[in-house]
Amino acid sequence: GTGVVTATPEQGDVEYLSPVTIGGQTINMDFDSGSSDLWVFNTELAAGSQAGHSNFNPETSTTFQLLQGASFEISYGDGSGAAGNVGTDTVNIGGATVTNQAVELATAVSSSFVQDTQSNGLVGLAFSKLNTIKPVQQKTFFDNAIATLPIPVFTADLRHAAVGAYEFGNIDSTKFNGSLSWTDVNATSGFWQFSSQQFAVGTGPTMNLAGGQAIADTGTTLMIADPSIVNAYYSQVQGAVNNETVGGVTFPCAAQLPDLAVDIGGNYMATVRGDDINFSPVDAAGTTCFGGLQAGTAGGLQIYGDIMFKSQFVAFNGGNNSIGMAPHQ
Numbered sequence: 241g242t243g244v245v246t247a248t249p250e251q252g253d254v255e256y257l258s259p260v261t262i263g264g265q266t267i268n269m270d271f272d273s274g275s276s277d278l279w280v281f282n283t284e285l286a287a288g289s290q291a292g293h294s295n296f297n298p299e300t301s302t303t304f305q306l307l308q309g310a311s312f313e314i315s316y317g318d319g320s321g322a323a324g325n326v327g328t329d330t331v332n333i334g335g336a337t338v339t340n341q342a343v344e345l346a347t348a349v350s351s352s353f354v355q356d357t358q359s360n361g362l363v364g365l366a367f368s369k370l371n372t373i374k375p376v377q378q379k380t381f382f383d384n385a386i387a388t389l390p391i392p393v394f395t396a397d398l399r400h401a402a403v404g405a406y407e408f409g410n411i412d413s414t415k416f417n418g419s420l421s422w423t424d425v426n427a428t429s430g431f432w433q434f435s436s437q438q439f440a441v442g443t444g445p446t447m448n449l450a451g452g453q454a455i456a457d458t459g460t461t462l463m464i465a466d467p468s469i470v471n472a473y474y475s476q477v478q479g480a481v482n483n484e485t486v487g488g489v490t491f492p493c494a495a496q497l498p499d500l501a502v503d504i505g506g507n508y509m510a511t512v513r514g515d516d517i518n519f520s521p522v523d524a525a526g527t528t529c530f531g532g533l534q535a536g537t538a539g540g541l542q543i544y545g546d547i548m549f550k551s552q553f554v555a556f557n558g559g560n561n562s563i564g565m566a567p568h569q
C-alpha cells in the first residue's frame with residue numbers, strides 16, 4: 241500500500257519531523273535523503289541522552305528482534321553522529337509498512353542530537369550502499385518497501401513554516417504546478433546525485449559551473465553551493481558580507497533577495513525563491529540575517545537541502561533512479 245505522513249518544520253525550518261511507528265510505538269523522526277541509516281533514540285541510551293526525547297523501548301515491542309552481533313556507527317558532514325546496536329522490527333510510515341526493517345538503537349549520540357529534543361532519530365532515504373551496519377549491511381526503509389509500493393517512489397513536499405508531507409508509493413499531482421521534470425540520478429556515490437552545471441541569479445544571465453554536481457538532501461537545512469554561485473548571488477544583495485563570526489554570509493534582514501535558478505541534470509532549471517534564502521536573524525533586533533545559501537568547497541559536491549525543497553516538490557524514483565521536480569502548488 242501507500243504511506244503518507246506529515247512533515248512538520250521545527251522552529252525556523254531547521255529540520256522537518258514525521259511520525260514513524262516502530263513496533264507499535266510512534267516516534268517523530270527526521271527523514272534524510274542524504275544518508276541511509278534508520279536510527280532511533282531508545283531506552284538503551286544513557287538517561288541523560290534520553291532526557292526530553294521519545295525513546296523507543298525494544299523490550300515492550302512484541303515484534304522487535306535483536307540482530308545478534310550487528311552494530312552501526314554513522315558520522316554526518318556537520319560533525320554530528322550516532323552509534324549503537326541493531327535489531328529488526330515492523331516499521332510503519334503513514335501506512336507503508338515493512339516487517340523486519342533494520343532499526344538501529346543508538347547507545348551513543350552526539351550533543352547536537354541530544355539537544356534537539358524534537359527529533360528522535362533519522363530515517364535514511366539515500367541508497368542502501370551507504371548504510372553503516374556491520375558486519376552485514378542492511379537496507380533502507382524505502383529499499384525494503386519498494387517492492388510493495390504501487391509505484392517505486394517517495395515524494396517530499398516541504399514547506400516554509402507550514403506542515404508538508406512525505407508520501408510513499410504515490411505522486412500527488414495536486415501538490416505541484418504543471419508536470420514533474422525528471423532527471424536521471426547517478427547513484428554511484430549512494431546519494432540522489434545529479435549534474436548541476438548552470439545557474440542564474442534573479443533575472444540575470446545563465447552562468448556555467450563546469451562539472452557541477454549536486455545531491456538532493458532533505459536532511460540538510462540550507463543550500464550548500466559552489467562559491468562561484470554564492471558569490472554571484474550575494475553580489476546582487478546590498479550589504480551582504482561573509483561574516484566569519486557567525487560562520488557564513490549575512491545581509492540586512494530588509495534586503496530584497498533575488499530568486500536563484502539552478503540546473504537539475506540539464507533538464508530543468510529549479511527556481512529557489514529569494515525570500516526562502518532569507519533564513520534567520522542572527523541578532524536579537526532582527527537586523528542582520530543569515531543566508532539560506534552558503535558556500536561549500538570549490539568544485540565540491542553541492543548539497544541542495546531544505547532551502548530548495550521549500551520551493552520545489554521532489555519525487556524520488558528508486559525504480560529507475562531518477563528525480564522529478566516541479567514548483568509547489
Ligand SMILES: O=C([C@@H]1CCCNC1)N1CCCCC1
Nearest residue numbers: 272274275316317318459460
Ligand atoms: O552527512 C551529510 C548530511 C548531513 C545532514 C543530513 N543529511 C546528510 N552529508 C551531506 C551529503 C554529503 C555527505 C555528508
